[in-house]
Amino acid sequence: MLSGRTGRVAVITGATGGVGAAVARALSRAGYSLVLTAPSMEKLSTLASQLKGPCTVIEGSLGDESLPETLLYAALDRFGRCDVCFNNGALFEAGIIETVDIERLSSMVRVNVEGSFRVAYVFVKHFVSEGSGHLVNVSSSLGSSSRPTAYAATQRAIEVLSDALAAELGDGEILVSCIQPGLVKTGLHHRWEIAPESASGSADPLEPEDFARMVLFILEQSAGGREAEESVELSEAAVDMESPDRPQDEAQGELSGDGHDAESAEAELDDSAEEGFVQDEI
Numbered sequence: 001m002l003s004g005r006t007g008r009v010a011v012i013t014g015a016t017g018g019v020g021a022a023v024a025r026a027l028s029r030a031g032y033s034l035v036l037t038a039p040s041m042e043k044l045s046t047l048a049s050q051l052k053g054p055c056t057v058i059e060g061s062l063g064d065e066s067l068p069e070t071l072l073y074a075a076l077d078r079f080g081r082c083d084v085c086f087n088n089g090a091l092f093e094a095g096i097i098e099t100v101d102i103e104r105l106s107s108m109v110r111v112n113v114e115g116s117f118r119v120a121y122v123f124v125k126h127f128v129s130e131g132s133g134h135l136v137n138v139s140s141s142l143g144s145s146s147r148p149t150a151y152a153a154t155q156r157a158i159e160v161l162s163d164a165l166a167a168e169l170g171d172g173e174i175l176v177s178c179i180q181p182g183l184v185k186t187g188l189h190h191r192w193e194i195a196p197e198s199a200s201g202s203a204d205p206l207e208p209e210d211f212a213r214m215v216l217f218i219l220e221q222s223a224g225g226r227e228a229e230e231s232v233e234l235s236e237a238a239v240d241m242e243s244p245d246r247p248q249d250e251a252q253g254e255l256s257g258d259g260h261d262a263e264s265a266e267a268e269l270d271d272s273a274e275e276g277f278v279q280d281e282i
Helices: 018-029 041-050 067-079 102-130 150-169 208-223 262-275
Strands: 009-012 033-038 055-059 084-087 133-138 174-179 232-234 239-241
Touching (some): 009 018, 018 033, 018 041, 033 041, 055 067, 067 102, 102 133, 102 174, 150 174, 174 208
Parallel strands (some): 009 033, 084 133
Antiparallel strands (some): 232 239
């Protein structure tokens, strides 16, 4: 386990969501200096007050195309380096065909796909220029759901992007991970996604801290000099690391902060959509 000051610096998007906040706390305890971003400065300030180590907070939305560069420059200006990008922010929109708001759906696509792609490429370009770095993308189990939705399509895009970047980078000091977690207890579940355990089929959904331990474990491998892409599979009950020689795998799970179990979310989609939409940037 990493302990004390590591000298490493991580940027976290979606930092105030359940998973983003848990990852921030875990990395801070492990000695990372952090740059955190989310749409709410109030929530960012609260989170920053809970951290053990230095951090910079930047209020912003992934819909702002200048945000990725702002985050990178903040890390370089304050800490002199950037080693890790935890690419975690997203929106969730749900609606049936008859009532879906196309503009809001399009906003989700801009944040989840364009925003996340911009973050990924800005930081990978920097890592290439420095000769090392680790991009950790977060997807959702809905990305490979047998009952796809528009949101699922945005998550699948993250997985394909991760494959493409990993293939282009090859083996070396620049790593790309894509985590596809399972049902996670996060704030957005309180709104409608999480079904009762009997309906979801998951008696023991993950806590955000479980996810955070997973992320820290992955980063410990790169900190130890592992020169290969990390492929991760995370079930709702256990973590299983895959061989780094395999193509980019996904970990069974859920997007940080919005906690989407494929079965429970899909089962409740129709009723929830009739009542309105769900939007949350995490």
